[in-house]
Amino acid sequence: MEIQELKNKKDVAPNRENDETCCVPTLIEPALGVKQARKxxxxxxxxxxxxxxxxxxxxARSERGEACVCDLTASFNMGQPSISHHLKILKDADLIQGDKRGKWVYYSLVAGRDEEIKGLLDTILKIPLGV
Amino acid sequence: MEIQELKNKKDVAPNRENDETCCVPTLIEPALGVKQARKxxxxxxxxxxxxxxxxxxxxARSERGEACVCDLTASFNMGQPSISHHLKILKDADLIQGDKRGKWVYYSLVAGRDEEIKGLLDTILKIPLGV
DNA sequence: CCTTCAAATTGACAATCTTCGATGTCAATG
DNA sequence: CATTGACATCGAAGATTGTCAATTTGAAGG
Known part of the structure; x- marks a missing residue:
């Protein structure tokens, strides 16, 4: 997950008048900030x-739009610490939020990014399985 | 990147009539196939x-919708083998395709998934950088 | 308080990923 | 056909990740 700066434009040849002569890069516009790419x-x-x-x-598909860790743990052949670990990663990425009620913690999609997240899932899940 | 089967529904308690008594999982519908999740x-x-x-x-933003490896290599502080490695990963995921013309290989977004890929990038890049 | 239970955290390990330097391949050119 | 240049592949080093077992935290109930 290392990040690197784009080289300065001056580091690469500036023009490509004759397309076939040599590999003279047409450097493309300021594409994507380093921080933005990392995020x-x-x-x-x-x-x-x-x-x-x-x-x-x-x-996303649960009845109330939320699930507690025990619901999730029961759904996988995997220990509870592993589920907690994955939940933390999703939370750190601002995809889910946790709400502690009594002894339980209920996780739901981050309010306001609901549709965006479902959209991402849908986009990818439309991909045919191939071969 | 390991995968695991969802536990059989029978493995978890079937109902949650009294919501506060105990953590009795409301197991959610067949959410996502294992192959689908992996893909x-x-x-x-x-x-x-x-x-x-x-x-x-x-x-995506290049003038002709394509770039050769030397264009890309010139844009990063990173060796050419590393760029080739990343290109292979993108190609294996069916996101880009390579076209060899003379000594050069030109990479472009996979025809037909053009808009889908740009959509994914746009969705994520709208995210504020936060803190 | 003391116990119990849901969930998070820690430490360890194997597997995987990113990068690099060296080498291999293949088309164009002399 | 030997050389050159563009790109791919290989092998190794170092960092990161996913999982588990053990432990800790924190709320509820006796």
Missing amino acids: AADVFNALADPTRLTILSLI | AADVFNALADPTRLTILSLI
């Missing part, structure tokens, strides 16, 4: 695990 | 790196 990668990284996607899906 | 996680994983996001952004 976006963090969000995608939170989504880059089957368990976490399933957790999100379970929460 | 989706692979795609998100390909997007979960700042360098790869920047590469995608450079390609």
